[in-house]
Amino acid sequence: MQDYWFYRCEPAFAQSPAIFDAAEACQFRTVGCSKDSEGSCQDGPDDWIDYEFLRGTVSPGSFEQTSAWAQNPVIKIHSGLRAVQQWGRHRWWGWATPARYAYLGTVEEPTNSLSSPYPRCYDMAYLIGLFNGVWNTRKDAEISVDAMRARDFVGQTYRGVLVKYQLFYNQSGCNRSAAACLEDVAEVFIQRGMELDQLLQRRWEIFWEQVTGQTDAPQSFANLLRSRVLNGAQTFIDWFDAYVTAARATVKTSSMRMLADPPTSADVASHKADLIDAGKKGYRAVLVAHSQGNLFANAAYDGYLSNAREAGAAVGEDTSYVAANVVHVAPASTRLIGPYVLAEIDLVIGALRGVDGGLVAPNTLSREDMLPSLSDLSGHTLVGTYLDPHRRAREDIRQLVVQGLDAL
Structure with a gap:
């Protein structure tokens, strides 16, 4: 004024x-x-x-x-x-x-x-939330939040206004046992199947057939990883084969339970409730979603949007404004709400592309833009690859976050 x-x-x-x-x-x-x-x-x-x-x-x-x-x-x-x-x-x-x-x-x-x-x-109140990806313990996810809190990324304040950081944690199977980490991959396929509607049954059967006893078949998931994605990266091949062997018994007993009631449903409900609560407290949020976390961010955003518009309509307010934006990093989701960053060297997302026929979003960073690194052979972790201060993805993500804050 x-x-x-x-x-x-x-x-x-x-x-x-x-x-x-x-x-x-x-x-x-x-x-x-x-x-x-x-x-x-x-x-x-x-x-x-x-x-x-x-x-x-x-x-x-x-x-x-x-x-x-x-x-x-x-x-x-x-x-x-x-x-x-x-x-x-x-x-x-x-x-x-x-x-x-x-x-x-x-x-x-x-x-x-x-x-x-x-x-x-009223003063503004900013919130930057992280939806963590596969194979992240809570400690791993908190380290990722700290990386975004760094002064040369966004920092503690933005345009003179305090920024709150919040972890919207996805309970990782890695917290239970190393073998159970494979359940995180299973969750990705469950949720992706839900987004793909009629393709759920076919995609799910392909995945479980391969990882529960047919890993040597010509079209197995493991062989697809080897031939289409890994290109002879023996370390990663050995890693995947070890997980297939160790997880086989767990997978057989848990597959039906996961199909009927994915273990992440409680997380989705918690994320939605936390985001709605933040909105009621006046926070304008940028949600950074990594890997499988994109599936959770989409669900939380939908719930938040529906609640905000219902509440706005009830008091006669404009319901077209949304006080949250999403930035997708290495999206494992076929649906994107906001801009995204995805590196060609990402073997995990590349595996999804190889298995389900290219429904993953196109890469935004080629191998020339983002070279592989021995510090993260998967090319997929948030801190090890995407927030690596020596590589381009970090600045691309930072700019998308800043643009998201300005748009609020």
């Missing part, structure tokens, strides 16, 4: 003798004159009178009072909008022949603060 006029008298803006035509339309006053030794105004040819014409009442965009919002003390309420009266000052030598005139500028005087019906103003 910078320089917002609450009252304005247009004729008073003249900067010529025409200002005296404003005497009939705008408030004016006499504020000075040339005086004699006794202090009385004189009327000689060199004497003058100063007039001020009221242009109007304007807000400079500042407030009398600041207090903390009860629902979230990070947000400050600014009320008692300050206002000033702006007068144009003019000097007139009325007894000279011919009469002379000069414009002397403007004078501002504080006036009473403007209250209702003018609205209170």
Whole structure:
């Protein structure tokens, strides 16, 4: 509301003798004159009178009072909008022949603060949330959050406003046992199948046939990894073969349970509730989703959007504005809500592309843009690959996050 006029008298803006035509339309006053030794105004040819014409009442965009919002003390309420009266000052030598005139500028005087019906103003409150991907323990995911909290990424504040960081954690099978990490891959296929509707049964059968006893078949998942994605990366091949062997017993006993009730359903409900709560507290969120976390972010965003629009409609507010944006990193989802970053060297997402026929989003970074690294042979981890400060993906992601914040 910078320089917002609450009252304005247009004729008073003249900067010529025409200002005296404003005497009939705008408030004016006499504020000075040339005086004699006794202090009385004189009327000689060199004497003058100063007039001020009221242009109007304007807000400079500042407030009398600041207090903390009860629902979230990070947000400050600014009320008692300050206002000033702006007068144009003019000097007139009325007894000279011919009469002379000069414009002397403007004078501002504080006036009473403007209250209702003018609205209170609120500080922004930013939230950056991370939806972690496959094979992430909680510690791994928290390290990823810390990487985004770094000063040269986004930092603790943005445009002078505090930024809250929140982990929307996806319970990883790796927390239970190394063998159970394979369940994370299974969850990806379950959720992707839901997005693909009629392809669920076919895709699921292909996946489980291969990892539960037919890994040597020509079209097995393992062989697809070897031939289409890994291109002879023996370390990764050995890693996958070891997991297939170790997880076989667990997979056989858990597959039907996972199909009927994926172990991530509680996470989805928790993420949705946390995001809705953040919205009620005034946070404007950018959700960074990595790998499998994109599936969870999509579900949480849908729930948040539905709740926000329902609540807005109930009180007659505009429901087209959404106070959250999504940035996808290495998306394992066929559906993208916002912009994304995906490297060609990502073997995990490449595996999904090789198995389900190319329904993964196209790469945004070629091998020339992002070279493989021995620090992360999979090319998939958030900190090891995508937030590596020495490679391009980090800056691409940072820019998308900043753009998301600005759009809020």
